Amino acid sequence: MIKAITSKDNSRVKFALSLKENKYRKANKMFLAETFKSLEMALANHQVVEVFATEWLELPEEVQLNLVSEEILKKLSSNVNPEGVVFICKMNEYQGNYDKVLFLDHIQDPGNMGTLIRTALAFSYDAVVVSKESVSIYNEKVINSTKGAIFALPVFEEELKNFKGSHQIIVSTLSDKSIPLDEVKHDDKFVLVLGSESHGVSKETLKLSDIQVKIPIANIDSLNVAVAGGILMNKIR
Amino acid sequence: MIKAITSKDNSRVKFALSLKENKYRKANKMFLAETFKSLEMALANHQVVEVFATEWLELPEEVQLNLVSEEILKKLSSNVNPEGVVFICKMNEYQGNYDKVLFLDHIQDPGNMGTLIRTALAFSYDAVVVSKESVSIYNEKVINSTKGAIFALPVFEEELKNFKGSHQIIVSTLSDKSIPLDEVKHDDKFVLVLGSESHGVSKETLKLSDIQVKIPIANIDSLNVAVAGGILMNKIR
Numbered sequence: 001m002i003k004a005i006t007s008k009d010n011s012r013v014k015f016a017l018s019l020k021e022n023k024y025r026k027a028n029k030m031f032l033a034e035t036f037k038s039l040e041m042a043l044a045n046h047q048v049v050e051v052f053a054t055e056w057l058e059l060p061e062e063v064q065l066n067l068v069s070e071e072i073l074k075k076l077s078s079n080v081n082p083e084g085v086v087f088i089c090k091m092n093e094y095q096g097n098y099d100k101v102l103f104l105d106h107i108q109d110p111g112n113m114g115t116l117i118r119t120a121l122a123f124s125y126d127a128v129v130v131s132k133e134s135v136s137i138y139n140e141k142v143i144n145s146t147k148g149a150i151f152a153l154p155v156f157e158e159e160l161k162n163f164k165g166s167h168q169i170i171v172s173t174l175s176d177k178s179i180p181l182d183e184v185k186h187d188d189k190f191v192l193v194l195g196s197e198s199h200g201v202s203k204e205t206l207k208l209s210d211i212q213v214k215i216p217i218a219n220i221d222s223l224n225v226a227v228a229g230g231i232l233m234n235k236i237r
Numbered sequence: 238m239i240k241a242i243t244s245k246d247n248s249r250v251k252f253a254l255s256l257k258e259n260k261y262r263k264a265n266k267m268f269l270a271e272t273f274k275s276l277e278m279a280l281a282n283h284q285v286v287e288v289f290a291t292e293w294l295e296l297p298e299e300v301q302l303n304l305v306s307e308e309i310l311k312k313l314s315s316n317v318n319p320e321g322v323v324f325i326c327k328m329n330e331y332q333g334n335y336d337k338v339l340f341l342d343h344i345q346d347p348g349n350m351g352t353l354i355r356t357a358l359a360f361s362y363d364a365v366v367v368s369k370e371s372v373s374i375y376n377e378k379v380i381n382s383t384k385g386a387i388f389a390l391p392v393f394e395e396e397l398k399n400f401k402g403s404h405q406i407i408v409s410t411l412s413d414k415s416i417p418l419d420e421v422k423h424d425d426k427f428v429l430v431l432g433s434e435s436h437g438v439s440k441e442t443l444k445l446s447d448i449q450v451k452i453p454i455a456n457i458d459s460l461n462v463a464v465a466g467g468i469l470m471n472k473i474r
Contacts, residue, residue, distance in 0.1 A: 028442070031402075036252055048321050085333065085394070107362070111348065115461045115463075115464060117459060118457065118461060119461070119464050120462070121456050121457050121458060122455065122457050123454065123455075124455050124456065127385060148457070149456075149457060152456060152457070193460075194362035217359035217360065218359065218360075218361050219358050219359060219361065219386075219389060220355065220359045220384070220385070220386060220389070222359050223355070223356060223359055223467065224244035224352045224355060224382075224463065226352075226461065226463065226464055227311065227356050227463055227464055227466075227467035228467070229464075230461075230467050231467050231468055231471045234452065234468045
């Protein structure tokens with residue numbers, strides 16, 4: 001179905017704009033995304049609800065296309081130079097039965113979170129789980145930094161303790177108890193936990209750990225969390 | 238020596254502000270940096286020329302301290318909430334005789350460049366070299382993302398071909414000729430080359446390569462360049 005929208009007060013445009021706020025994203029279990037590459041990946045994953053574009057696009061029948069002016073598209077987009085498409089997506093929901101899980105504890109930087117989701121997909125992780133203190137998964141900068149990976153991998157909010165027992169919990173930390181990455185042996189079912197860029201992992205998280213792991217480094221206190229995550233996931237997978 | 242500066246038209250403030258532009262940085266071989274952590278690292282490396290701060294600081298005798306108002310400090314800083322210190326640094330110059338070198342070819346994103354410099358320091362590389370098409374090493378966002386590493390590691394502009402013969406040239410690329418990272422054997426003297434986030438490495442760079450290497454990934458076209466660099470440097474060092 002195609003509809004041409006010319007007014008900013010249109011109810012579909014207003015609904016889409018409301019999804020820029022986390023509370024409306026959570027209430028509706030939907031979020032906004034953009035770029036043609038992301039649209040392609042989201043369509044393949046059957047997550048697209050409705051599309052706003054400045055030109056006609058071929059879409060599956062069940063997806064509504066709203067043709068809008070460039071002015072309206074700019075309002076919907078979070079980029080200075082939008083590609084000409086913004087769309088509404090359904091959120092992924094917890095399905096259970098994930099063997100290889102990346103857990104992000106208090107990750108605040110949206111670029112780091114997006115990059116970690118992209119890397120988890122590249123190393124065939126089954127899901128990315130974030131703590132409720134982390135930046136919103138559906139923040140526009142997170143979505144952009146995933147480069148489409150958010151549509152190909154389940155990403156959701158859940159507590160770490162719910163994985164205790166069923167999964168080996170491997171926590172990245174620079175404590176005395178951590179063993180060097182090369183010496184880690186992991187189970188088939190595991191959760192790899194990365195902590196905050198500035199404060200590391202919390203005491204509660206450490207208590208849940210089955211192994212603590214570190215990447216041996218020199219000269220400097222720490223690696224960027226997305227880099228550390230990449231090095232860990234390349235080995236533990 | 239301590240001087241209290243109250244006017245934005247002061248010649249030292251004007252000089253410092255001019256260093257926000259690349260042409261003045263190059264002409265004076267100096268650049269601006271900030272945060273107390275970076276100042277500490279830059280002082281340890283004897284690179285600090287002059288400091289602007291809102292409060293008195295203990296500094297070596299040869300380093301001039303300019304006490305400035307918060308308003309002037311905000312003008313000098315590139316952060317919304319500056320820490321209260323901005324300083325002028327000397328650039329690192331090429332000294333030769335670096336065994337383990339990271340080469341950044343056409344890297345455009347300042348956050349990625351800064352993170353790569355930080356990672357190179359953590360894995361004890363001897364120097365980071367950037368191609369002239371890359372973002373300026375002394376861009377404020379690059380400096381901030383290095384987390385002080387720029388003061389502890391030589392970072393300079395140089396052509397890749399000047400390393401040919403003396404160093405093994407290892408190029409990260411996804412071509413048919415690339416061998417998986419785990420199979421790479423490297424010499425004592427090498428240059429690891431990373432290409433542009435969007436276009437990879439150039440033909441000229443490939444011609445100079447002695448080995449091409451790739452990180453095996455699935456589901457997605459590529460990793461973020463800072464993540465890929467971290468994984469490569471963790472192995473090739």
